[in-house]
Amino acid sequence: MNRQSLLRIAGFALAALLAAAPAAAQKKTLAVVVKGLDNPFFTVLGDGCAKWNKENPNSEYTCLYTGPASSADEAGEVQIVEDLINKGVAGIAISPSNAPAMAKMLKDKKPTMPIMTIDADLAAADRSLRTTYLGTNNYDMGVLMARHLKELKPKGGSVCLQLGNVAADNINARAAGFRDTIAGKKGVAKLAGEGGWSEVAGCPLFTNDQIDLANQQMADVFTKNPKLDAFILVGGWAQFGPQAYAQVTDQVMPKLKTKDLIIVAGDTLPPQLDALKGGRSHAQIGQRPFEMGYRAPTVLIDLINKKKVTDPMYTGLDECTPANLGKCPAK
Known part of the structure; x- marks a missing residue:
């Protein structure tokens, strides 16, 4: 349609x-x-x-x-x-x-x-x-995502941010809060070594709030970047499709268990807390x-x-x- x-x-x-x-x-x-x-x-x-x-x-x-x-x-x-x-x-x-x-x-x-x-x-x-x-406070939401990542991976590494609609003010504010906190300074458009973190080629991703696209993007990034250190779901789109999200994270479960790969995600709806309980994410920053x-x-x-x-x-x-x-x- x-x-x-x-x-x-x-x-x-x-x-x-x-x-x-x-x-x-x-x-x-x-x-x-x-x-x-x-x-x-x-x-x-x-x-x-x-x-x-x-x-x-x-x-x-x-x-x-x-x-x-x-x-x-x-x-x-x-x-x-x-x-x-x-x-x-x-x-x-x-x-x-x-x-x-x-x-x-x-x-x-x-x-x-x-x-x-x-x-x-x-x-x-x-x-x-x-x-x-x-x-x-969407900027603060991004700040909290960054703090959890820094605690879990203090030495830094490679990261991919998954965003929503290009012109959504709330999503862009979260991304800014995340990057500013990781970099230790404001106004970083894309991480390139600041704070020890660099965004991989092709990221950030824009889901247009589509669950199926979000999961496909995750799968593609994991395949193309086998040494990826962190994936940040600035919103919970992929996790809103729990079956698809489980299939995508199945391919990286050993890395998730050892924390070689960290996933931090936005929102705390029931299927997302199930993902956290199942070891398919490491932190969920929830709105109300x-x-x-x-x-x-x-x-x-x-x-x-x-x-x-x-x-x-x-x-x-x-x-x-x-x-x-x-x-x-x-x-």
């Missing part, structure tokens, strides 16, 4: 959602728009939105969780937000997949309802287009997507009521390793 077909389906689904139960109750819509409905991370975020609805049945507002069918459909996400603006929803929380493209649309549309970002932010130059950001989805409606209502809110609002990080696996992530 091509992108136009996916976009058409997403548009029909959005129209149906907006016209369904909320209309009968005359509820106002608080929209939470994610990069893609095919990403398990965002499913958890959507669960937070659903819990808010369950706990607030008498509210004049309802939380609508939506996004394009595919995380690769950056233009589709922009179109969904534009449609929501045109429909006059009460407020919108956006996780922009392509930050510059989303910013351009917001500049053109000049929405009158509150706009906030969630999970991923707009680029620094465009942040006046939203009122606040709710989610991870449920909290993001659960808090977003309340923040939007505060903005609608002209209340002052903090900017940014960070939801915290969890550091999960084999040593604390039974108590991680914190509940």
Whole structure:
């Protein structure tokens, strides 16, 4: 199915959602728009939105969780937000997949309802287009990934970073935090010996948030770089496909067990903690997507009521390793 077909389906689904139960109750819509409905991370975020609805049945507002069918459909996400603006929803929380493209649309549309970002932010130059950001301190997430790698491999070596969408501000911030920490200085575009670490040819990789592509990329890197010292999943894409991820890591399990090859990954969803328990990663740096989805409606209502809110609002990080696996992530 091509992108136009996916976009058409997403548009029909959005129209149906907006016209369904909320209309009968005359509820106002608080929209939470994610990069893609095919990403398990965002499913958890959507669960937070659903819990808010369950706990607030008498509210004049309802939380609508939506996004394009595919995380690769950056233009589709922009179109969904534009449609929501045109429909006059009460407020919108956006996780922009392509930050510059989303910013351009917001500049053109000049929405009158509150706009906030969630999970991923707009680029620094465009942040006046939203009122606040709710989610991870993504730079700090990259810092923690680097610290765990340095602890596990203090002498350095060769590394490959796996990123998501090229223009995703949150992913780029994590990569910057990782490189700055490894290098011991800011502004390193690609590691070339700084701190004893060098990125191998062909890296960083960009998954476009696609699970199958992420696993294929990992397999290719392991094959082409048999002496690779570290692989950093800046996001959890490959691990979101546990069967494929197990097959990919099977080819390097002896190296993982001896720590000749280190894997540090983002996020702590259940299949990822299973991977950690199985020795298929050495550290997982977790975000808190449920909290993001659960808090977003309340923040939007505060903005609608002209209340002052903090900017940014960070939801915290969890550091999960084999040593604390039974108590991680914190509940």
